[in-house]
Amino acid sequence: QLQLQESGPGLVKPSETLSLTCTVSGGSISSSSSYWVWIRQTPGKGLEWIGSVFYTGSTYYKSSLKSRVTISADTSKNQFSLKLKSVTAADTAVYYCARDEGVAVAGTQIDYWGQGTLVTVSS
Amino acid sequence: SSELTQDPAVSVALGQTVRITCQGDSLRNYFASWYRQQPGQAPILVMYGRDKRPSGIPDRISGSRSGNTASLTITGAQAEDEADYYCSSRDSSDNHVVFGGGTKLTVL
Numbered sequence: 626q627l628q629l630q631e632s633g634p635g636l637v638k639p640s641e642t643l644s645l646t647c648t649v650s651g652g653s654i655s656s657s658s659s660y661w662v663w664i665r666q667t668p669g670k671g672l673e674w675i676g677s678v679f680y681t682g683s684t685y686y687k688s689s690l691k692s693r694v695t696i697s698a699d700t701s702k703n704q705f706s707l708k709l710k711s712v713t714a715a716d717t718a719v720y721y722c723a724r725d726e727g728v729a730v731a732g733t734q735i736d737y738w739g740q741g742t743l744v745t746v747s748s
Numbered sequence: 749s750s751e752l753t754q755d756p757a758v759s760v761a762l763g764q765t766v767r768i769t770c771q772g773d774s775l776r777n778y779f780a781s782w783y784r785q786q787p788g789q790a791p792i793l794v795m796y797g798r799d800k801r802p803s804g805i806p807d808r809i810s811g812s813r814s815g816n817t818a819s820l821t822i823t824g825a826q827a828e829d830e831a832d833y834y835c836s837s838r839d840s841s842d843n844h845v846v847f848g849g850g851t852k853l854t855v856l
Contacts (some may be wrong), residue, residue, distance in 0.1 A: 671850040672850070
């Protein structure tokens with residue numbers, strides 16, 4: 626059974642960089658059928674895709690966040706990471722890491738999710 | 749980038765059938781996937797591809813697509829179906845992912 630677990634600080638100061646890591650167990654992030662994704666959810670609001678990484682290192686970012694986001698994969702540790710710089714209060718959200726098995730599907734198939742971690746941006 | 753539009757709220761009487769819809773141009777080229785989210789929990793996948801259900805999802809939940817609209821149908825709604833439902837798909841222009849704004853389903 627694949628499991629994903631987010632880790633990182635729960636509190637980040639404005640203008641600083643939010644850094645989260647997702648550790649994957651029970652499967653390999655080197656799968657050619659999977660994207661590894663970061664999604665966030667502002668309290669009381671909907672889901673927002675932040676970006677995805679393929680095991681080859683190819684990355685895809687939401688246009689409105691692209692200038693601030695870096696997602697990378699470390700296949701040796703079976704982890705992938707999110708860095709979001711210059712954060713503001715608007716970046717306060719629950720951040721989820723997940724697997725999108727949609728490489729072979731004409732659509733998305735986000736079938737495994739981490740439990741989510743709340744990151745608050747505040748001084 | 750593409751957008752997906754969902755009705756903010758839908759209600760259904762216990763045991764009746766409800767359809768939740770998702771509209772967007774990307775759905776002409778890509779299938780939608782659907783997620784159920786209970787309060788305080790991570791979303792779970794309930795439908796993807798051409799009417800495919802992950803294991804453990806009952807067959808009273810089904811999906812369909814017509815033109816730029818995808819639908820999730822719940823037959824014989826149960827109390828445990830009360831949740832927020834989100835649709836998702838690929839953006840038509842690249843490998844980006846898009847989500848709908850979510851539909852809050854109330855079972856009366």
